[in-house]
Each structure stands twice: as C-alpha cells, then as structure tokens.
Amino acid sequence: MKILVGYKRVVDYNVRIQVKSDGSGVVTDGVKLSANPFDDIALEEALRLREKGVAEEVIVVGIGPADLTAHLRNGLAMGANRAIHVVTTDAVQPLTAARVFLKLIEKEQPGLFIVGKQAIDDDANQTGQMLAALWDRPQATFAGKIDVSIESGATGKVTVTREVDAGLEVIEAELPAVITTDLRLNEPRFIKLPDIMKAKSKPIDSIEFASLGVEAHDHLKTTHYAAPAKRSKGVMVKDAAELVAVLKQKGLL
Amino acid sequence: MSKILVIAEHLDGKLNPSTARAVSAAIAVKPEAIDVLVLGDSVDAIAADAAMIEGVSRVLTVARAENAHPLAAVLAPQIAKAADGYSHVFAPSTTFGKDVAPRVAALLGVAQVSDVMSVEASHTFKRPIYAGNAIITVEANADHAVVATIRTASWPAANSGSNSAPIEALTLDVTLPTHTRFIELKQGSSDRPDLQSAGKVVSGGRGVGSKENFEIIYKFADKIGAAVGASRAAVDAGYVPNEMQVGQTGKIIAPALYMAIGISGAIQHLTGIKDAGTIVAINKDGEAPIFEIADIGLVGDLFKIIPELEQTLG
Ligand SMILES: Cc1cc2nc3c(=O)[nH]c(=O)nc-3n(C[C@@H](O)[C@H](O)[C@H](O)COP(=O)(O)OP(=O)(O)OC[C@H]3O[C@@H](n4cnc5c(N)ncnc54)[C@H](O)[C@@H]3O)c2cc1C
Ligand SMILES: Cc1cc2nc3c(=O)[nH]c(=O)nc-3n(C[C@H](O)[C@H](O)[C@H](O)COP(=O)(O)OP(=O)(O)OC[C@H]3O[C@@H](n4cnc5c(N)ncnc54)[C@H](O)[C@@H]3O)c2cc1C
Numbered sequence: 001m002k003i004l005v006g007y008k009r010v011v012d013y014n015v016r017i018q019v020k021s022d023g024s025g026v027v028t029d030g031v032k033l034s035a036n037p038f039d040d041i042a043l044e045e046a047l048r049l050r051e052k053g054v055a056e057e058v059i060v061v062g063i064g065p066a067d068l069t070a071h072l073r074n075g076l077a078m079g080a081n082r083a084i085h086v087v088t089t090d091a092v093q094p095l096t097a098a099r100v101f102l103k104l105i106e107k108e109q110p111g112l113f114i115v116g117k118q119a120i121d122d123d124a125n126q127t128g129q130m131l132a133a134l135w136d137r138p139q140a141t142f143a144g145k146i147d148v149s150i151e152s153g154a155t156g157k158v159t160v161t162r163e164v165d166a167g168l169e170v171i172e173a174e175l176p177a178v179i180t181t182d183l184r185l186n187e188p189r190f191i192k193l194p195d196i197m198k199a200k201s202k203p204i205d206s207i208e209f210a211s212l213g214v215e216a217h218d219h220l221k222t223t224h225y226a227a228p229a230k231r232s233k234g235v236m237v238k239d240a241a242e243l244v245a246v247l248k249q250k251g252l253l
Numbered sequence: 254m255s256k257i258l259v260i261a262e263h264l265d266g267k268l269n270p271s272t273a274r275a276v277s278a279a280i281a282v283k284p285e286a287i288d289v290l291v292l293g294d295s296v297d298a299i300a301a302d303a304a305m306i307e308g309v310s311r312v313l314t315v316a317r318a319e320n321a322h323p324l325a326a327v328l329a330p331q332i333a334k335a336a337d338g339y340s341h342v343f344a345p346s347t348t349f350g351k352d353v354a355p356r357v358a359a360l361l362g363v364a365q366v367s368d369v370m371s372v373e374a375s376h377t378f379k380r381p382i383y384a385g386n387a388i389i390t391v392e393a394n395a396d397h398a399v400v401a402t403i404r405t406a407s408w409p410a411a412n413s414g415s416n417s418a419p420i421e422a423l424t425l426d427v428t429l430p431t432h433t434r435f436i437e438l439k440q441g442s443s444d445r446p447d448l449q450s451a452g453k454v455v456s457g458g459r460g461v462g463s464k465e466n467f468e469i470i471y472k473f474a475d476k477i478g479a480a481v482g483a484s485r486a487a488v489d490a491g492y493v494p495n496e497m498q499v500g501q502t503g504k505i506i507a508p509a510l511y512m513a514i515g516i517s518g519a520i521q522h523l524t525g526i527k528d529a530g531t532i533v534a535i536n537k538d539g540e541a542p543i544f545e546i547a548d549i550g551l552v553g554d555l556f557k558i559i560p561e562l563e564q565t566l567g
Contacts, residue, residue, distance in 0.1 A: 219364035240561035
C-alpha cells in the first residue's frame with residue numbers, strides 16, 4: 001500500500017515568536033523554518049512501515065508557496081519516495097487543507113494518511129480529524145504506538161494506542177484510515193549527506209491549488225494578533241523555611 | 254439569537270468537570286439557550302449531573318450501545334445531526350473534544366475555532382497560537398454554525414447544584430460506522446487529585462533523575478494534597494506515565510499553586526501553566542528560564558530542599 005504523509009513547514013520550535021507591534025501578525029521574516037516536529041514523526045513512522053514491508057511507497061505532501069520545494073526535499077532526503085506539492089501563496093486553513101488532501105487521496109488511493117496531531121504554528125489540531133470525516137474513514141488521533149496488519153493491497157487493519165487525558169486508549173480501525181501522531185510515537189532519524197544528494201533526483205509533483213477544484217473560501221478571519229499577558233517578575237526566597245512561610249501567608253498551604 | 258449545544262465529556266458514568274467549563278464559555282456568548290448533549294450507553298447519572306449546572310436549559314441524551322466508548326467516528330455523525338438549529342457547538346479542549354469536534358465541523362462543512370480563551374462577541378473569539386506566544390482574535394462566519402473547543406484552563410467551571418434542567422431523550426436517525434472499534438483504556442490508577450482540576454499541582458522534571466526518585470515528588474504532593482504532573486522530559490525518560498505531562502502537547506492547567514521541581518522552563522512546558530495562580534520554581538541552576546516566570550523561586554538541590562519543606566510543614 002501507499003502512505004501519504006502531511007509534511008508542513010513551520011517556524012522552528014526554538015524560535016521565540018514576536019508579535020508585530022501593529023497587531024497584524026507575527027514576525028516571520030528571516031526566522032528559521034523547519035518541518036513541523038509532529039510531521040517528522042509521521043514521516044518516520046511511514047518509513048518504518050515501509051521498511052517492515054507493510055507499505056511500498058511513502059509520499060510526502062505539502063501545501064504552500066513555490067519555495068516549499070526545498071522543505072519537501074528534506075522529506076525526500078529522510079526517505080520518502082516522492083513528494084506532492086500543492087502550490088498556493090495563500091495560507092490554508094485546516095478544512096481547506098483536508099479538502100486538498102481528499103483530492104490527493106482520490107488520485108493516490110493510500111492505505112494510510114498520517115499527519116501530525118497539530119502544527120506548532122497555529123496549534124489547530126484539526127486537519128487529520130477533518131480529513132477522516134470528509135473521507136468517511138476511521139481516525140486514530142494522538143497515536144503513541146501503531147501496529148498495521150495487511151490482508152491484501154490497501155485492506156487490513158491498524159491497532160493504535162492513543163495518548164488520551166485518562167491514560168492510554170487502544171482502538172482498532174479498518175484500513176484505509178487517518179492517523180495523527182503524538183510525540184512519543186518514535187524518534188525521527190537524522191538526514192545524512194548522501195541522502196540529500198539522492199533526494200535531488202526524486203520526483204516532486206507540482207499541482208496548482210486552483211486546478212484541484214477545492215473551495216478555498218476561509219471561514220475564519222484573523223483580525224488581530226497580540227502578545228500574551230506577561231507574568232510580573234517574582235521574588236527569590238533563600239530556603240525551604242522562607243518558601244513555606246510565603247506560601248502560608250498567601251493561603252496556599 | 255444564539256443557541257448553543259455543549260458536548261458533555263464523561264468517563265465511567267461520571268460527568269467530567271471540563272463540561273461545566275465549556276458551559277461557562279457558552280454563558281459568555283449570552284445565548285437564548287444552552288443545551289448539553291450526553292452521548293453514552295447508560296446516560297442517566299451523567300445527565301442528572303449535567304442538569305444541575307447553572308445556565309443549562311436542557312439536557313439531551315442519546316443512549317446507544319455504540320456510544321459506550323467515545324469513538325469520534327461514531328459520535329461525530331450523531332452530534333452533527335443533533336446540531337441542527339444551533340448557532341454554536343462547543344466541546345472542551347481535552348483529548349476527547351480535540352478528537353471529536355473537528356470531525357463534527359467537517360461534517361457540517363464549517364471551520365473550527367480551537368482553544369477558545371475568551372468570547373469577544375457571539376462570533377468573535379480569542380485563541381492562542383505558537384504555543385501561547387501569540388493570541389489571535391478570530392471571527393467566524395455568522396452564516397453558519399460555529400464549532401469550537403474551549404480551553405478549559407481559561408474558564409472556571411459553571412456553578413452546579415441550584416439548577417434542575419429538563420432531561421430529554423433524543424432519537425437520531427443516523428447510521429453509525431463500524432470501521433472503528435474500542436479495545437481498551439489503560440488508566441493509571443491514582444487516589445491523588447485529578448491533574449486537570451486540582452487546586453495544587455507539584456510537577457517533577459528531568460532533574461528528578463529516575464522513576465524511583467519520583468517517589469519524593471509523590472510523597473511531597475501527598476503531604477500538601479496536590480496532584481502530580483511532569484515535564485515531557487520526565488515522561489519520555491519513563492519516570493512517569495504520559496497522562497501526567499503538562500505543556501503544549503500535554504495538559505494545559507490552571508491550579509492556584511504550581512510547583513515546578515527540577516524543570517528548566519522550556520516554552521512548551523510554560524504553555525501549560527501560564528494561567529496558574531502562583532508558580533513556584535525549585536531548581537539548582539539559578540539561570541534556569543523557569544525563574545523568569547516563577548512568582549517564587551528557590552535555587553538549590555531538590556533532594557535537599559524537599560525533605561526540608563516536609564520538615565518545616567511538620
Ligand atoms: C506566515 C504565515 C501566516 C499565516 N497567516 C494566517 C492567517 O492570517 N490566518 C490563518 O487562519 N492562518 C494563517 N496561517 C496558517 C494557516 O494557514 C495554517 O496552516 C492552517 O490554519 C492549518 O492549521 P494547522 O497547521 O495548525 O492545522 P493542524 O490541524 O494543527 O495540522 C495538523 C497536521 O495537518 C497537516 N497539515 C496541515 N496543513 C498542512 C499543509 N499546509 N501542508 C502539509 N501538511 C499540512 C500536517 O501534517 C499537520 O501536522 C499562516 C501561516 C504562516 C506560515
Ligand atoms: C513540539 C514539542 C512539544 C513539546 N511539548 C512539551 C510539553 O507539552 N511539555 C513539556 O514539559 N515539554 C514539552 N516539550 C519539551 C521541552 O522543549 C523540554 O525539552 C522539556 O520541557 C524539558 O523538560 P525538563 O525541564 O524536565 O528537562 P531539562 O530541560 O533537562 O531541565 C531539567 C532541570 O532540572 C534541574 N535540575 C537537575 N538536577 C536538579 C536537582 N538535583 N535539584 C534541582 N534542580 C535540578 C536542571 O537545572 C534543569 O533546569 C516539547 C518539545 C517540542 C519540540
């Protein structure tokens with residue numbers, strides 16, 4: 001079977017985000033961009049499934065402007081067989097991203113679509129669930145462990161351990177299905193120099209967003225960006241006794 | 254006028270307190286009605302609890318064997334059907350709500366507002382992005398339903414007790430998928446207060462050093478009646494189970510007292526505690542970033558300080 005992987009480029013998680021003083025957005029000029037950490041985990045899992053013989057082909061998918069190809073090359077260097085680049089200069093909201101992914105599913109007929117549980121820029125945590133709804137297929141969100149058993153082609157089932165508030169939930173789903181990754185699913189491999197060379201010859205299929213016939217109207221309008229309220233600077237205490245005294249005085253102990 | 258449907262979260266026949274927090278957010282919209290929807294196999298006790306929450310107009314129940322466990326693929330088509338006639342559908346921003354709400358939104362063909370922190374107007378909300386490093390104001394299209402998840406740490410639980418809203422059973426004509434099956438839930442058993450609703454939380458980080466050493470955190474937490482949390486590093490290292498993780502990708506909490514012990518204060522961790530009343534940091538490194546946001550800081554070795562704290566408390 002084929003596995004499609006959502007591979008989004010975001011501001012690197014080490015960057016301290018600054019809100020523009022006029023409230024029109026956050027400063028993204030010149031900041032370091034990287035793969036969404038959850039998407040690296042999604043790709044790693046797909047590659048491991050291919051290495052186990054469960055999948056034959058792993059395809060990374062990105063939606064974004066022309067320069068996204070450099071980012072998709074990283075996915076290819078990590079080991080994906082090929083990439084699909086849906087080209088648009090507009091920011092796409094999760095419902096639109098899910099509709100785009102559904103179009104790609106119709107063409108590629110994957111057994112699994114793996115995405116990150118959330119992208120660390122907008123922290124929406126929606127795209128995978130929306131895709132599963134539109135596709136009318138199972139969803140296994142916040143995956144910490146995945147076991148796939150294939151019957152033939154793209155049919156079979158997947159058993160997923162999900163990280164939920166109450167603990168660990170195990171569910172079983174028929175393929176094809178959507179999985180969203182949590183942090184402890186795996187540790188993504190590092191890209192090695194020869195892989196970067198090899199990735200240069202791997203195909204990236206470019207598709208104009210407009211050619212997909214996806215409704216692009218976005219339902220949510222962001223009208224203002226603000227920096228979060230700052231906590232005021234605290235006090236230092238010298239020892240345990242003073243700490244207890246301060247907490248008692250505040251009525252906290 | 255607005256009419257809001259709040260999706261109840263429950264486990265083992267008990268209503269989760271996150272539901273009453275979502276009701277608070279619903280009240281802030283100043284709607285004409287707030288109905289709570291309970292989907293389960295046996296719903297009576299849960300519905301009775303929900304009916305007591307102030308501000309609730311009606312409790313609607315759907316009792317079906319298929320609803321025994323909260324599978325999003327099974328619940329979402331029922332919620333989407335029940336949502337007919339409502340201007341808003343709210344769910345708590347817990348793993349339950351995060352799983353099911355986007356599926357409902359997609360079935361309704363509408364966008365979702367995730368992690369609502371405040372209600373500015375009936376269709377205007379504030380929510381965090383970039384791990385809480387920016388707060389955006391978003392406007393949803395008023396022509397169709399708004400699906401939103403409610404950031405529980407931003408909302409107090411609506412009071413409970415004085416209300417007795419009517420409870421009505423709904424029959425929804427929807428075929429449910431059978432492609433997804435619940436196998437089991439492995440719950441950490443604990444007599445300690447629940448991390449998400451506790452007034453006091455003591456968290457340990459990588460500095461605690463091992464699973465065995467974590468006993469000292471548990472012991473101290475028990476002494477002051479606190480819930481226990483952890484950093485991702487402590488979870489990844491296997492000191493504690495995943496459900497104890499606090500932060501951007503763990504639990505977002507707002508206790509009156511939060512004590513971070515052997516935790517450096519990475520942005521992703523701080524996201525989870527921004528709304529805590531008083532943050533105490535104990536760390537042997539005086540330069541640790543946790544001290545920049547702590548209300549009370551104490552530099553020193555946790556293995557020395559915690560026993561001293563216990564001693565002082567007597
Ligand atoms: C500079 C900049 C400015 C922006 N301005 C706005 C704005 O003004 N208003 C606004 O609403 N949004 C804006 N966005 C971002 C917005 O378009 C998000 O991409 C969109 O809302 C999706 O949210 P999410 O990624 O948090 O979704 P999530 O549901 O959190 O994403 C989950 C997973 O879905 C997959 N996925 C989602 N999107 C993509 C993608 N494009 N390519 C590949 N995989 C994907 C990934 O696997 C990801 O891990 C901006 C983004 C950038 C970089
Ligand atoms: C996408 C993403 C999501 C993430 N989500 C989360 C999240 O939800 N929650 C989270 O917590 N992290 C999260 N992280 C990880 C985060 O970046 C940090 O790596 C993590 O929080 C560090 O945990 P820590 O503070 O316990 O460990 P460290 O950073 O290693 O800090 C340990 C601290 O203990 C102190 N110490 C050591 N020994 C002692 C002693 N004897 N006495 C006193 N102090 C001592 C040290 O001085 C140090 O400050 C995420 C990361 C990414 C990339």
